[in-house]
Amino acid sequence: MRRGKFLIVLFVAVALLVVPVTSANPFSDFWGRITGEASSGSTSLNITIGNSAPTIPYVQVITAKNPTEDSTTTITFNFTVTDSDGSSNINTSSGKAYFQKSVETTRSNLSCANYPAVGNSINFSCTIDMWYYDGNGAWTINVTASDINGADAENSSTTFTYNILTAMKMSPTSLSWTSVNLQDNDTGSNNDPVVINNTGNAESLGVNTTAYNLQGETTTTEYIYANNFTIGISSEGCSGTAMSNATAIAISSATLPNGNHSVNDGSTGQEQIYFCIKGVPPTISSQSYSSAAYGSWSVGVS
Template identity: 35%
Template sequence: MFLSKKGASKAWGVFFLGVFLVVLTMSLVSSGFWDSLRASITGRATSQTFNLNISVGNSAPNITAVYILGPYDPSEEAQRMVTFYFTANDSDGYQNIDTTSAKANFTFYNASSTIVRTNNSCSSLGSIDSKTLNFSCTIGIWYFDPQGTLWGVTAYVTDNSAAAGQNKTVNFTYNSLKALKSHPTAFTFTSINPGATNTSSSNDPLVLNNTGNYHFSQLTQNISINATNLVGESNSAYALYANNFTVGNTTGGSPLIECGGAGSFFMTKSATKNITTAILGYGNLSAGSGTGQNNLYVCLTQAGNELTSQAYSTNGPNSDGAWTAAAL
């Protein structure tokens, strides 16, 4: 094909214009021009705002310290009331602590059982600082609770969101108490004839109650009786002599086993005689069934033939004093 000079110039112009348009189009595509143009035509946003919401979790309270003294002595046949204190800290502020939730317990573990004494309503004493409350708590420990150095304290509290904190790091000592009471306070015998043998008391047994938390056994400390003569109240020249009485921890049989049989012991005037067969453990006396108790039986093995008709006792005008039961 033949082109004139004028025609050739026009052709080259068309060519360069085409190349320019191609380059321009590619540049616009790569720069996102068409996206911008399309967005402006359709009304779609090219950016959008949004909100962030981040919640910080509740912090559980922390019981930072427990303050308890000791050791504590049992109260005979009663409760020993023990007061102690603990502090609770909450990083969200002390107002976040639910003061009605504060409670505590004392716990003792032994081979056979777990003993727990509880107070479910400890009292707030007010704030120490902006994040800490002070609490007071009183718990009763019974006279029959075991002695030991490892009575544990647990203090507990929750916050207003029911998140809980507790402290179980503190122990205290509960001492032993050797104590007992007996009844009846007086033994009586039916009418005794001179020369009578093996006469038991009409109001047996002598009941020994362990009113402490010490275990009296054959290997540790014995139950003992200190006896005196029963002197004639009208004529003190006559008496039922202490060495004619026996005391034992069993009864029955023929002849009566407490009257010199196995497990019974002859008394000696104004001397302590151990009843080594008697064991007196500790326990809740109100539980009944012999818990914390031991029974002793008294027998007059021989009444002298010389006796005259009168009352004989340990509390007459010329008496030697009452008998004494003890744990030694």
């Protein structure tokens, strides 16, 4: 009998203790009430997941490059982006590259191609064109990339050298005079100026001309002398610089700047020179005169 009573008491005690803990019922806060523990409540939870910004530990060395006359020089190089959160965290379409130099137009590629990942890194390959008139000297290589969470990486610690190119192109290459009489003075060509285009990146080039006496092709003892010609930068060239036989003469005030000569405004990357016959010796006869005996004239830049 005593044993039975004991069992009943034990059962009730266990029920009173276990049921409130394991079920939501009117007794659910019983344990809380007898212990003072909070029976239920709500709380907010805020979890921050960390993100490491990527880095660019490697940019391929670019050896010195030559400009290409009147065209572009294509430069391709690689750089590596590393992310400690894993390569899958790198935004594979974020690779960008810039070539920068003070006073010069920035050349860029905003969508460098990416290679398959290797470990925590991804290699990007960038191709950028440099123009023939871009300045010579050191250009900064600036590369950037980001991860999928928007954290950025940048590396602008390296440079490459763009060499100097002294080059030119001129047109027209034929000159004519409509008529020249023995008594005429200061007769300019009717199809000048000769436009000289700077097709390299050398700055402020001087223009010089080497002229030669024109010898008579029939009567070889007769000449139109080189010093009968003047060349200048303003029409008709008759106030320009006098030539001298077989001598390179700098054309006064003629300067060929660097720049995109395709603008074709007469000054950007261009210079114009005019040719003038001051007069001809009055004693020479009517015949063909040419430079065949003494060599071609030359127009040079330096």
